[in-house]
Amino acid sequence: MNAPEPMKAVEPLPPHAPLTRYYGDGPDAERRRYVVDLFDKTAQHYNTIEMLLLNGGLWYRRFCLRRAGLGRGMKVLDVAIGTAAVARGAVQLVGPEGRVFGVDPTPGMLNEAKKVFHGPLTRGVAENLPFASDQFDFVTMGIALRHVSDLVATFREYHRVLKPGGTLWILEGHTPDSGIGRSFNRFMMGKMIPGMTLLFTRSRDAKLLMDFYWDTVEQSVPSDQILQALADVGFENLQHRVVSPVCEYIGNRPGAAV
Secondary structure: OOOOOOOOOOOOOOOEOOOHHHHOOOOHHHHHHHHHHHHHHHHHHHHHHHHHOOOHHHHHHHHHHHHHOOOOOOEEEEEOOOOOHHHHHHHHHHOOOOEEEEEEOOHHHHHHHHOOOOOOEEEOEOOEOOOOOOOEEEEEEEOOHHHOOOHHHHHHHHHHHEEEEEEEEEEEEOOOOOHHHHHHHHHHHHHHHHHHHHHHHOOHHHHHHHHHHHHHHHOEOOHHHHHHHHHHOOOEEEEEEEEOOEEEEEEEOOOOOO
16 A cells, blocks of 8 residues: 655745734744633633624524534534534534534633533644544534634644545634725724623623734635645645635545545
8 A cells, every 4th residue: 555645845824914912023822822811811701792793603603514514423523612602503413423522722711612512622722633633524613713823734633633535614704805895894893893892791801802803804814825725735625605704614635435
Protein backbone atom coordinates (compact mmCIF):
# COMPACT_ATOMS: atom_id res chain seq x y z
CA MET A 1 0.00 0.00 0.00
CA ASN A 2 1.34 3.43 -0.93
CA ALA A 3 1.78 5.99 1.84
CA PRO A 4 -0.59 8.98 1.63
CA GLU A 5 0.81 12.06 -0.05
CA PRO A 6 1.91 14.72 2.44
CA MET A 7 -0.14 17.92 2.40
CA LYS A 8 1.61 20.74 0.60
CA ALA A 9 3.12 23.54 2.66
CA VAL A 10 0.76 26.48 3.04
CA GLU A 11 1.50 29.78 4.75
CA PRO A 12 -0.41 30.47 8.00
CA LEU A 13 -3.58 32.51 7.48
CA PRO A 14 -4.90 34.64 10.37
CA PRO A 15 -8.71 34.99 10.25
CA HIS A 16 -8.62 38.78 10.37
CA ALA A 17 -6.29 41.75 10.55
CA PRO A 18 -4.75 42.48 13.99
CA LEU A 19 -7.16 44.34 16.28
CA THR A 20 -4.67 46.24 18.40
CA ARG A 21 -7.47 48.24 20.00
CA TYR A 22 -8.24 45.14 22.07
CA TYR A 23 -5.05 43.18 22.66
CA GLY A 24 -2.10 45.26 21.49
CA ASP A 25 0.41 44.16 18.89
CA GLY A 26 2.24 41.49 20.90
CA PRO A 27 2.65 37.80 20.00
CA ASP A 28 -0.31 35.65 19.04
CA ALA A 29 -0.39 34.11 22.51
CA GLU A 30 -1.47 37.52 23.81
CA ARG A 31 -4.39 37.56 21.39
CA ARG A 32 -5.44 34.03 22.36
CA ARG A 33 -5.35 34.89 26.08
CA TYR A 34 -7.45 37.99 25.42
CA VAL A 35 -10.11 36.07 23.47
CA VAL A 36 -10.34 33.22 26.00
CA ASP A 37 -10.54 35.66 28.90
CA LEU A 38 -13.22 37.77 27.20
CA PHE A 39 -15.42 34.76 26.46
CA ASP A 40 -14.82 33.38 29.95
CA LYS A 41 -15.99 36.63 31.58
CA THR A 42 -19.08 36.89 29.38
CA ALA A 43 -20.21 33.26 29.12
CA GLN A 44 -23.03 33.85 31.62
CA HIS A 45 -24.48 36.53 29.32
CA TYR A 46 -24.22 34.70 26.02
CA ASN A 47 -27.74 33.27 26.08
CA THR A 48 -29.09 36.76 26.75
CA ILE A 49 -27.32 37.93 23.62
CA GLU A 50 -28.91 35.03 21.68
CA MET A 51 -32.27 36.19 23.04
CA LEU A 52 -31.64 39.70 21.72
CA LEU A 53 -31.09 38.09 18.32
CA LEU A 54 -34.51 36.38 18.81
CA ASN A 55 -32.89 32.94 19.13
CA GLY A 56 -33.37 32.57 15.39
CA GLY A 57 -29.84 31.20 15.17
CA LEU A 58 -30.84 28.03 17.03
CA TRP A 59 -33.43 27.05 14.42
CA TYR A 60 -31.24 28.16 11.53
CA ARG A 61 -28.24 26.12 12.72
CA ARG A 62 -30.35 22.96 12.91
CA PHE A 63 -31.83 23.63 9.47
CA CYS A 64 -28.39 24.12 7.92
CA LEU A 65 -26.99 20.98 9.54
CA ARG A 66 -29.84 18.89 8.17
CA ARG A 67 -29.36 20.41 4.71
CA ALA A 68 -25.63 19.60 4.88
CA GLY A 69 -26.43 15.92 5.43
CA LEU A 70 -26.24 15.43 9.20
CA GLY A 71 -28.48 12.51 10.12
CA ARG A 72 -29.22 9.72 12.53
CA GLY A 73 -26.42 7.61 13.95
CA MET A 74 -23.62 10.00 13.03
CA LYS A 75 -20.69 10.96 15.27
CA VAL A 76 -20.18 14.72 15.51
CA LEU A 77 -17.50 17.02 16.91
CA ASP A 78 -18.70 20.57 17.64
CA VAL A 79 -15.65 22.83 17.91
CA ALA A 80 -15.96 25.99 20.04
CA ILE A 81 -19.21 24.60 21.43
CA GLY A 82 -19.91 27.75 23.43
CA THR A 83 -23.40 27.52 24.92
CA ALA A 84 -24.15 24.50 22.68
CA ALA A 85 -26.29 26.31 20.10
CA VAL A 86 -24.99 24.01 17.34
CA ALA A 87 -24.64 20.91 19.51
CA ARG A 88 -28.27 21.03 20.62
CA GLY A 89 -29.45 20.89 17.03
CA ALA A 90 -26.94 18.16 16.21
CA VAL A 91 -28.18 16.00 19.10
CA GLN A 92 -31.72 16.16 17.72
CA LEU A 93 -30.58 15.19 14.24
CA VAL A 94 -28.29 12.27 15.13
CA GLY A 95 -30.80 10.74 17.54
CA PRO A 96 -30.00 8.23 20.27
CA GLU A 97 -27.96 6.13 17.81
CA GLY A 98 -25.50 8.98 17.26
CA ARG A 99 -23.18 10.93 19.51
CA VAL A 100 -22.12 14.57 19.75
CA PHE A 101 -18.84 15.70 21.33
CA GLY A 102 -18.00 19.29 22.27
CA VAL A 103 -14.68 21.09 22.64
CA ASP A 104 -14.01 24.69 23.72
CA PRO A 105 -10.99 26.58 25.11
CA THR A 106 -13.07 28.53 27.65
CA PRO A 107 -14.03 27.09 31.06
CA GLY A 108 -16.95 29.50 31.39
CA MET A 109 -18.44 28.41 28.07
CA LEU A 110 -18.02 24.74 28.96
CA ASN A 111 -19.91 25.36 32.20
CA GLU A 112 -22.72 27.05 30.28
CA ALA A 113 -22.82 24.20 27.78
CA LYS A 114 -23.27 21.66 30.58
CA LYS A 115 -26.60 23.26 31.48
CA VAL A 116 -28.21 22.22 28.19
CA PHE A 117 -25.87 19.63 26.67
CA HIS A 118 -25.12 16.25 28.22
CA GLY A 119 -22.58 14.79 25.81
CA PRO A 120 -18.80 14.57 26.32
CA LEU A 121 -17.05 17.94 26.75
CA THR A 122 -13.32 18.62 26.43
CA ARG A 123 -11.24 21.74 26.83
CA GLY A 124 -9.10 22.41 23.77
CA VAL A 125 -8.43 24.65 20.77
CA ALA A 126 -9.30 24.16 17.11
CA GLU A 127 -5.66 24.37 15.99
CA ASN A 128 -4.68 21.35 18.11
CA LEU A 129 -7.70 19.15 18.71
CA PRO A 130 -7.39 16.59 21.52
CA PHE A 131 -8.86 13.74 19.43
CA ALA A 132 -7.46 10.87 17.41
CA SER A 133 -7.54 10.92 13.61
CA ASP A 134 -10.41 9.55 11.49
CA GLN A 135 -12.99 9.77 14.27
CA PHE A 136 -15.96 11.86 13.17
CA ASP A 137 -18.62 11.87 10.44
CA PHE A 138 -19.18 15.61 10.93
CA VAL A 139 -17.09 18.45 12.31
CA THR A 140 -19.05 21.63 13.04
CA MET A 141 -18.21 25.17 14.12
CA GLY A 142 -20.78 27.90 14.69
CA ILE A 143 -19.79 31.58 14.60
CA ALA A 144 -16.29 31.08 15.98
CA LEU A 145 -13.91 30.75 13.03
CA ARG A 146 -12.71 34.34 13.46
CA HIS A 147 -11.34 33.50 16.90
CA VAL A 148 -8.77 30.88 15.88
CA SER A 149 -5.16 31.92 15.39
CA ASP A 150 -4.55 30.26 12.02
CA LEU A 151 -7.16 29.08 9.52
CA VAL A 152 -4.76 26.70 7.78
CA ALA A 153 -3.79 24.90 11.00
CA THR A 154 -7.44 24.75 12.03
CA PHE A 155 -8.58 23.27 8.72
CA ARG A 156 -5.78 20.70 8.82
CA GLU A 157 -7.02 19.55 12.21
CA TYR A 158 -10.59 19.33 10.95
CA HIS A 159 -9.40 17.28 7.98
CA ARG A 160 -7.39 15.00 10.30
CA VAL A 161 -10.17 14.12 12.75
CA LEU A 162 -12.81 13.56 10.07
CA LYS A 163 -13.36 10.09 8.67
CA PRO A 164 -12.83 9.65 4.91
CA GLY A 165 -15.93 11.08 3.26
CA GLY A 166 -16.76 13.09 6.38
CA THR A 167 -18.27 16.58 6.24
CA LEU A 168 -17.03 19.91 7.61
CA TRP A 169 -19.74 22.51 8.29
CA ILE A 170 -18.94 26.05 9.41
CA LEU A 171 -21.38 28.88 10.09
CA GLU A 172 -19.76 32.29 10.26
CA GLY A 173 -20.55 36.00 10.49
CA HIS A 174 -20.66 37.86 7.20
CA THR A 175 -20.33 41.42 5.98
CA PRO A 176 -22.34 42.19 2.82
CA ASP A 177 -20.49 43.33 -0.27
CA SER A 178 -22.91 46.17 -1.02
CA GLY A 179 -22.45 49.54 0.61
CA ILE A 180 -26.06 49.65 1.81
CA GLY A 181 -25.87 46.16 3.27
CA ARG A 182 -22.56 46.90 4.97
CA SER A 183 -23.92 50.13 6.47
CA PHE A 184 -27.03 48.36 7.78
CA ASN A 185 -24.96 45.56 9.30
CA ARG A 186 -22.57 48.08 10.85
CA PHE A 187 -25.51 49.88 12.47
CA MET A 188 -27.21 46.71 13.72
CA MET A 189 -24.23 44.59 14.77
CA GLY A 190 -21.72 47.37 15.42
CA LYS A 191 -24.00 49.79 17.29
CA MET A 192 -27.49 48.56 18.15
CA ILE A 193 -26.72 45.03 19.40
CA PRO A 194 -23.78 46.11 21.61
CA GLY A 195 -25.95 48.88 23.06
CA MET A 196 -28.84 46.52 23.74
CA THR A 197 -26.41 44.01 25.23
CA LEU A 198 -25.22 46.59 27.76
CA LEU A 199 -28.82 47.57 28.54
CA PHE A 200 -30.02 44.01 29.19
CA THR A 201 -26.92 42.53 30.86
CA ARG A 202 -25.51 45.60 32.67
CA SER A 203 -22.12 44.13 31.76
CA ARG A 204 -19.50 46.25 30.05
CA ASP A 205 -17.59 43.07 29.29
CA ALA A 206 -20.61 41.70 27.41
CA LYS A 207 -20.85 44.92 25.40
CA LEU A 208 -17.12 44.70 24.71
CA LEU A 209 -17.65 41.15 23.44
CA MET A 210 -20.19 42.36 20.90
CA ASP A 211 -17.97 45.28 19.87
CA PHE A 212 -15.18 42.76 19.35
CA TYR A 213 -17.58 40.44 17.49
CA TRP A 214 -18.39 43.11 14.91
CA ASP A 215 -14.80 44.21 14.45
CA THR A 216 -13.68 40.63 13.78
CA VAL A 217 -16.47 40.24 11.21
CA GLU A 218 -15.66 43.52 9.48
CA GLN A 219 -11.92 42.75 9.39
CA SER A 220 -12.32 39.09 8.41
CA VAL A 221 -10.39 37.73 5.46
CA PRO A 222 -12.50 37.39 2.29
CA SER A 223 -14.48 34.22 1.70
CA ASP A 224 -12.38 33.29 -1.32
CA GLN A 225 -9.29 33.07 0.89
CA ILE A 226 -11.16 30.82 3.33
CA LEU A 227 -12.29 28.57 0.49
CA GLN A 228 -8.75 28.44 -0.91
CA ALA A 229 -7.35 27.48 2.50
CA LEU A 230 -9.92 24.68 2.75
CA ALA A 231 -8.91 23.42 -0.69
CA ASP A 232 -5.20 23.71 0.12
CA VAL A 233 -5.46 21.33 3.08
CA GLY A 234 -7.42 18.78 1.05
CA PHE A 235 -11.15 19.48 1.35
CA GLU A 236 -13.29 18.95 -1.74
CA ASN A 237 -16.89 19.55 -2.88
CA LEU A 238 -16.65 23.00 -1.34
CA GLN A 239 -19.83 25.03 -0.94
CA HIS A 240 -20.31 28.61 0.20
CA ARG A 241 -23.76 30.03 0.96
CA VAL A 242 -24.51 33.56 2.10
CA VAL A 243 -27.63 34.52 4.03
CA SER A 244 -26.62 37.82 5.62
CA PRO A 245 -25.60 38.39 8.32
CA VAL A 246 -24.14 34.84 8.24
CA CYS A 247 -22.60 32.48 5.70
CA GLU A 248 -21.86 28.74 5.49
CA TYR A 249 -18.76 26.85 4.42
CA ILE A 250 -19.17 23.13 3.67
CA GLY A 251 -16.59 20.63 2.46
CA ASN A 252 -15.76 16.95 2.50
CA ARG A 253 -12.64 15.01 3.34
CA PRO A 254 -11.91 12.89 0.24
CA GLY A 255 -12.59 9.17 0.36
CA ALA A 256 -15.47 6.79 0.60
CA ALA A 257 -17.78 7.47 3.55
CA VAL A 258 -17.46 4.90 6.31
